[in-house]
Every structure is written in C-alpha cells, then in structure tokens.
Amino acid sequence: MLVLSRKIGEDVKIGNSVTVTVLSYDRGVVRLGIQAPKEVAVHRKEIYDKIAELNKIAAKSQLTKLKDALNSNHLIFNANEVNLAIPKNNGSKSNY
Amino acid sequence: MDSQKVKIILQTNQFGNLEVEEDSIYFFPNGVLGFEDYKNYVLISEEGTAPFKWLISIDEPSIGFPILSPFYLDSEYNIGKNIDLDNNVLFVIITLQDQNGNMSANLKAPLIFNIKQMTGEQLILPFEKYLTNYIITRESKE
Numbered sequence: 001m002l003v004l005s006r007k008i009g010e011d012v013k014i015g016n017s018v019t020v021t022v023l024s025y026d027r028g029v030v031r032l033g034i035q036a037p038k039e040v041a042v043h044r045k046e047i048y049d050k051i052a053e054l055n056k057i058a059a060k061s062q063l064t065k066l067k068d069a070l071n072s073n074h075l076i077f078n079a080n081e082v083n084l085a086i087p088k089n090n091g092s093k094s095n096y
Numbered sequence: 097m098d099s100q101k102v103k104i105i106l107q108t109n110q111f112g113n114l115e116v117e118e119d120s121i122y123f124f125p126n127g128v129l130g131f132e133d134y135k136n137y138v139l140i141s142e143e144g145t146a147p148f149k150w151l152i153s154i155d156e157p158s159i160g161f162p163i164l165s166p167f168y169l170d171s172e173y174n175i176g177k178n179i180d181l182d183n184n185v186l187f188v189i190i191t192l193q194d195q196n197g198n199m200s201a202n203l204k205a206p207l208i209f210n211i212k213q214m215t216g217e218q219l220i221l222p223f224e225k226y227l228t229n230y231i232i233t234r235e236s237k238e
Binding site for chain 2: 047057059061074
C-alpha cells in the first residue's frame with residue numbers, strides 16, 4: 001500500500017483520471033472528494049465487498065434449487081400477475 | 097441470400113448446450129462486482145422458471161446468475177435517475193438460499209441492460225431503502 005500524508009484541501013492523483021481530495025476531518029471522520037470519469041466505479045469498500053460476495057454466491061446458483069422454490073409456492077409474488085416489458089429472449093437452448 | 101448469423105455454442109452444465117447468436121451478447125465494460133474480468137453475457141429463459149431469467153457468462157459458462165425484474169418485488173422500484181425504459185431494462189440478482197434458507201434479491205445493486213447498444217452494468221444505488229438482501233420467500237405456516 002502506498003501511504004501518503006495530506007493536509008485538508010490537498011489532493012492525490014491516481015492514474016490519469018482520478019483525483020481524491022481530502023475535504024475535511026472531524027471527530028474521526030475523513031470526508032473525501034473523488035473526481036473520476038463516470039466509467040470508473042467508485043464505492044465504499046465494504047459495500048463493494050458485500051455485493052461482490054453476493055454475486056459470487058449467486059454465480060453458483062443451482063437451477064434445481066430455483067425450480068424447487070417455484071414449486072414450493074413460497075414466493076412473495078405471483079409470477080402471473082405482473083405484465084412487463086422484458087428484453088427479447090436471445091438464448092435458445094438446443095440439445096446436442 | 098440470407099446472411100449467416102454468427103452463432104456460438106455455449107456448453108453449460110445446467111442448461112445443456114446453448115446456441116447463442118453473436119448479436120444477442122451483452123457487453124458489460126466493468127463486468128459485475130467481483131467478476132470484473134467477465135464482460136460478455138447472454139440472457140436466457142429456462143423453461144419452467146419464469147419469470148426468473150439467467151445471466152450466463154460467455155467467457156465462463158459455469159457462471160450463471162438467476163435474475164428477476166425488480167418490479168415483481170416493488171412496483172415503484174426507482175433507480176433515482178430517469179432511464180429510457182424503451183431501451184433499458186432492469187434486473188436484480190437473486191440469491192437462491194441465504195444462511196436462513198431464504199431467497200433474496202439484491203435491490204441495491206441492480207443490473208441495467210441497454211438493449212439498443214447491447215451493453216450492461218451493475219449499479220449501486222445510493223439509497224438506504226433498497227436492500228442487498230430483500231427476502232422474497234414467505235415462511236410457510238404449518
């Protein structure tokens with residue numbers, strides 16, 4: 001980890017396009033201002049970690065488990081009740 | 097003469113072999129959180145599991161996220177900025193079973209698909225009202 005000391009109002013530049021400014025410090029809380037282009041994602045790390053963790057769990061989802069859940073009828077919504085615009089179904093399953 | 101559409105065959109464990117047309121592949125420039133290197137995905141429906149859909153990674157077909165339109169869970173779902181609903185579609189990623197056995201939806205970090213440009217990204221909404229683990233199963237009363 002690169003460690004830099006900054007006074008309030010001073011900046012850190014990361015790469016070509018990200019600038020972090022130390023805005024204020026008060027009672028243990030540092031406020032940071034971050035300038036970055038919109039294609040660069042900026043998040044509090046704990047939120048990022050939580051969502052990445054959920055994604056990792058979801059990525060291993062078992063189809064059979066979903067089928068069981070639908071058959072158990074324990075979902076809070078009725079699949080038939082909502083009529084939505086959904087994207088075209090592009091993947092077609094073919095059995096080889 | 098019809099032009100040949102470029103198709104690829106994705107071999108998946110759970111969904112068999114999927115025939116995917118190249119122009120049905122969504123490009124996620126930042127992947128999804130935790131999977132930033134996986135940028136190419138296809139959206140499929142699997143028989144018997146509507147209204148859920150699956151987002152399958154082209155790069156690693158063993159990766160498949162169950163997803164659902166958030167409007168089944170909250171008809172007022174709002175990401176906080178105006179999106180063109182003719183060209184953009186929202187989905188949320190589903191955890192089929194959390195540690196308590198509940199199915200939950202990540203309303204805080206939806207996926208937004210631009211069906212005109214065939215791109216997608218995962219957003220993190222800055223609103224506390226949307227949970228990462230919104231429970232979508234009822235307890236059965238026995």
